[in-house]
Amino acid sequence: MGADRAVKSRRGENPTAQSRRRQRAAAGAGKFEPMTSSAETAATRRPRVAVAHPRLGRGGSELVAMWALEALQGDHALTLVTTREVDWDALNAFSGTRVRGDAVAVVRPRWPGLVQGLGPGAAFRRAVNQRQARRVAADHDVVISAYNPVDFGRSAIQLIGDLSWDGPVAARYDAPPPGLRGRLLASRVAHGAYRWVVGRLRAPSGWDVLGRDRVVANSGWVAELMAREHGLRPEVLFPPVPGDFPEVPWERRAHRFVSVGRIAPEKRVERLIAIVAGVRRRGHDVALHLAGPVGRDAYGREIARLAQRSGPWVVLTGPVHGAEKAALLAGSRFGLHGREGEPFGIAVAELVRAGCVPFVPAVGGPAEIVDHAGLTWVDEADAVARIDRMLRAPAALAGARTHLAARAPLFGTAAFVTGVRALVAEALAGRFGAKMKSEGA
Template sequence: MARVAVLHNTLDGRGGADAVCLHVCEALQSVHDVTLVTLSRSSLADLNDLFDTAAAVPVHRPTGTRAVSRAFDALPDRFGPALAPRSVLLRWVFDRLAYRFDAAVSTANEFDLPIPSLQYVHYPQFNRRHAPDGAGVRLDPLWSRLAGVGDRTLPADATLLANSAWTADVVDAVYGRRPTVRHPPIDPPPDPRPWAAREDGVVVLGRLAPDKRPLRAIRVVDGVRDRGHDLHLHLVGSSSSMYADYARRVAAAAADRSYVHLERDASRERVDRLLETHRYGLNCKPSEHFGMAVAEYVAAGMVAFAPDSGGQREVLDGRADRLFDSTADAVDTIAAAVDADDRPTLPRDRYASDRFHAAVREDVASVL
């Protein structure tokens, strides 16, 4: 049994990367002495309820974490969760703790760590200006230098994983090293209804945040209804103080429409119930690094739709009749599927969590 640190900058966004972190802790806790090191305020109990996980590990939060988290959360919505500076702080904290551990696992992208590590990259958080799409932020050179990776070199004893082949290509372009693809864990819900018994409704899972485009989802359903299809919409979003102003805009748009139902911080049981009983799933975030919501729709036996970019193309096997490149195209694509009464065809168990857990244990054993 080794001493393993799991590093995650913040779990307060309650998104797909955070689910991966909880699953990694759960996968390793029975075979290693695991400690979660984070700058997050969220409790493991709340996160386990949200992600249907059973992580039960000690959590190391440095002194001042609550104040730091509140300061970052107070930034206007347009600045987002400021993951790069959070990660710089986390690295500085861990440098003083590293001697206690045999290995580290980052579930929050790439780091320059002083001990052997397994690093799960959802999308590079540093040197982003060197990515193929040039999606850098103004202070990217500063954060990259402070993180110790300004020369675009990662530690030789770091094993890299990526959430999709698309992300792996981006990492390779930035750092000259291609990670192994390890898709995030997604389990089918327990009791899916047959197609004929499902409701003619659309489910949108994801944070109530600008990057997830819930307002665009509302406009898409508006457009499909204008074509004569009586669809309703469930926006099922975890709320966070990071995006309080934007969440209020989403709530106002939903309140203006009787067919849009906003469900904040729904329990896992409620999420599963919606996935099991509705026909269609929609994601509106372009260039999704993997697309956990899209994978959840597929696992639930729904017909899923997503932008024609990023890792979600892999989840949908590149099907042109499930992918779109604009709001108008999304309306056309979904309306055509409803007209044709299209049925789900993709395998439901492709990303099962037991496979992910076993693979992570093997990956950590290789690092050790």
């Protein structure tokens, strides 16, 4: 009995419970306080960092999660919070990382089959992921959401990947998906019931995520949009753009356009086919290679039929990765991107790094990447006209290539790694600073 009293405080807490209570108190004050116990001190252990991502597939936010882990491994004890089984070999191959999976603790839901089975239920997965992340937050010195705002119930680093979490804003740029999912979203009853279930599952803690957390946007366009919509002016950290691209002389490149990414409604792939068809009608013998998985959903079937009707100049290459993707991009002269309101556009940054000349919508992150008025368009007719003019003006095309070559070094992995490490170091030091509210908010 005396021994029991010796290891407990007068409030009945053992040292570990005391540590976690202090952590929660520090979180409530908006500061990070590294945890200590009788067995370890801040001087003898690595800081504990949790990285949350709802589902690691093959996309831009997955690159953010993997490169965040890459940046922090070794110096930090890492936990990944997600909703599906993690294939480290496949993720490393896709991301160009060397994350040591055996050194990362993985937290997944107790019923992963149910969560993974609800493929279209992105909000459901995010809600499950948030609940998991909140449960482990108190056991970590720093918590990071690698994909959009997560309510950890304490101070966190929020890496914003897109605006899907803000329904009204997202609806301005993304049309409802086709098929059953689109019909369910259009149904007030079905969608209302789904939102009610998700809201209950999320169980907000009351923490002011956007007002008190360190919010980092992936582009200046997203930062400005958040300033207008939420009165918040986040800092900007471009996402990682991995890969090495061979240098191929312009005269040896194919006279074609290439688009890399998911064949999904929000990517507006049908628009790309229409634009290149218009360019061909103006006398340019160009092709379009669509490098991405074509699903068996309603949209995938629609694009497959459209490509077949268009003729052999539309090539569905399927998904490409690694050296195969690098060779495709470096062997092409032009790129094309169709999604208006794309938050950043890693595929566009890859095109720039590969030496292509991409044409992109004037609204969104890709326009920030190319930063060239002659390469941005407002609608399909404008795109056709601008491409036609550029292809008929060798001097203008050479100038655009020189401009893009100067911008290419802005996009890679080194700056992201440095930025993530700096964010974590500042969090550990408690230097979050004043909240970055825009004037007049």
